[in-house]
Amino acid sequence: MCIIILMFASHSWIEPFLYLAVIGVSILLNMGSNIVFPSISFITHAMAAVLQLAISMDYSLFICHRYTEERSNGLEPLPAVLAAAKKSVKSISASSTTTIAGFLALIFMQYSIGADIGLVLAKGILISYLTVLILMPLLLYSCRNLIEKSKHRQFLPSFKKFGHSVVKLRYLIIALVLIVAIPSFLAQRNNAYLYGDTSGSSGAGEYAQQRQRIDDLFGTTNPVMLLVPNTDLNGEIALCAALKASPLIKNVTALVTVADPAIPREFLPQAVRDNFLSQDYSRIIVNLTAKEESPESYGAVEFIESAVQKYYPDKWLAAGTATSMADIKSTVETDNLIVSIFSLAAVGIIILLTFRSLTLPILLVAVIQIAIWINMGVPYFTGSSLVFIGYLVIKSLQLGATIDYAILLTNRYMDFRLQHLPREAAALALRASGGSVLTSALILSLAGYAEGLMSKIDAISTIGMLLGRGAALSGILVLTLLPVLLTVFDPIIMSTTLGTKLIRHKEKRSA
Structure with missing residues (x-):
């Protein structure tokens, strides 16, 4: 499918094979260099190659399309290759740096899989960036004759009429985006997430089948084990009584509930004592009435923790699926905030330094x-739950992977603004970069959907589906909303961007 899309996007039958050769080398180098890590997760290993291919394919497209453009302007192959590399390096550098920053944001997660995914993908993008800048110009020049002989007409539609239509309907586009974005923002804050022991595995796999057979035979249980100091008998009795009184708890099993507390413990059989006592702790098993992943289960865990904290302040331990899920939920919520802030700030700073503008980082990041928001709002409206790993990483993945589209279009807009007014510059930028954006978005979207549909691992499937839909949404908004914002906010952009003094002076003279 990737080759078919590249065939439609290219100007020569040989170009797609050059793209795949460069990216193939990058993927092999990235996979081989994973030896520097002690280990990587199976989730990272399963999706790293596909994501690296889909995300970094843009860089080869940028150079090749620039090369074709320079050749169309009359340059010979060698000057055209040099000009294409020189003019593309700004977009490629900004795109790769922002992508790397988005992935590196994942290392700030307390949940270790974030660092695992972030480091492997960031390394992959860096390798792709260097490989494209070094190898792609060499291949273009070496295969210049094959490229010329295998030329074909452009299959992608022209964006000339589309660009003018977008500019003409700019206020309608803004209104429609606001109508969709506001409910989506509210919806994505209320999604339901899965944190349990099947969230990273297949819900239809052998584990799930065996688990269902056990539940059918013995009934569903949701136990929590507490370890409390064994030196306070009265506290243990009071704690067990408080736990049993709660409607959230089915039963409580402890030494004080299976044997009369009035009997000295040394008189009890050794086998009984071994089941509940250790040198320092007494074990209490609490069975919850609620299922493992439910608001009632989280409420029960909160009640248990507050009760045991009352009798044994900071001297107790808890274990169980319910408590683990509650801990993961708390960690994920904190991680999400940290990762979102870092990724947005890092990407914004890189765009600021690239374009030397205070306004453009805000506009580009806002579009993505x-x-x-729209991508994450879809599960809420469809009533489906998300595996928490997908929720954790998709924001940084989508931001890092698709900000390239916005950077490319904005770079062309700023180029055309040197000679044209805002509306015309926006239309020309769409015409020049629309094909590259469309191709990149299609490749990443199809790669994500393929990963999501083919994988039997829920975590990978969730990430794939979210990234596939997210790439499509980012591509649509970059091709529609971003040109409108660049046009509407052009006076502010020109006033807050270094190097635009000549443009402003020229427009004042013409006015």
């Missing part, structure tokens, strides 16, 4: 952030 709206696409993320």
Whole structure:
């Protein structure tokens, strides 16, 4: 499928094979260099190659399309290759740096899989960036004759009429985006997430089948084990009584509930004592009435923790699926905030330094952030639950992977603004970069959907589906909303961007 899309996007039958050769080398180098890590997760290993291919394919497209453009302007192959590399390096550098920053944001997660995914993908993008800048110009020049002989007409539609239509309907586009974005923002804050022991595995696999057979035979249980100091008998009795009184708890099993507390413990059989006592702790088993993943289960865990904290302040331990899920839920919520802040700030700073503008980082990040809100709002409206790993990493993945589209279009807009007025510059930028954006978005979207549909691992499937839909949404908004924002906010952009003094002076003279 990737080759078919590249065939439609290219100007020569040989170009797609050059793209795949460069990216193939990058993927092999990235996979081989994973030896520097002690280990990587199976989730990272399963999706790293596909994501690296889909995300970094843009860089080869940028150079090749620039090369074709320079050749169309009359340059010979060698000057055209040099000009294409020189003019593309700004977009490629900004795109790769922002992508790397988005992935590196994942290392700030307390949940270790974030660092695992972030480091492997960030390393992959860096390798792709260097490989494309070094190898792609060499291949273009070496295969210049094959490229010329295998030329074909452009299959992608022209964006000339589309660009003018977008500019003409700019206020309608803003209104429609706001109508969709506001409910999506509210919806994505209320999604239901899965944190349990099947969230990273297949819900239809052998584990799930065996688990269902056990539940059918013995009934569903949701136990929590407490370890409390064994030196306070009265506290243990009071704690067990408080736990049993709660409607959230089915039963409580402890030494004080299976044997009369009035009997000295040394008189009890050794086998009984071994089941509940250790040198320092006494074990209490609490069975909850609620299922493992439910609001009632989280409420029960909160009640248990507050009760045991009352009798044994900071001297107790808890274990069980319910308590683990509650801990993961708390960690995920904190991680999400940290990762979101870092990724947005890092990407914004890189765009600021690239374009030397105070306004452009806000506009570009806002476009992709709206696409993320819409993407994350879809599960709420469809009534489906998300595996928490997908929720954790998709925001940084989508931001890092699709900000490239916005950078490319904005770079062309700023180029055309040197000679044209805002509306015309926006239309020309769409015409020049629309094909590259469309191709990149299609490749990443199809790669994500393929990963999501083919994988039997829920975590990988969730990430794939979210990334596939997110890439499509980002591509649509970059091709529609971003040109409108660049046009509407052009006076502010020109006033807050270094190097635009000549443009402003020229427009004042013409006025």
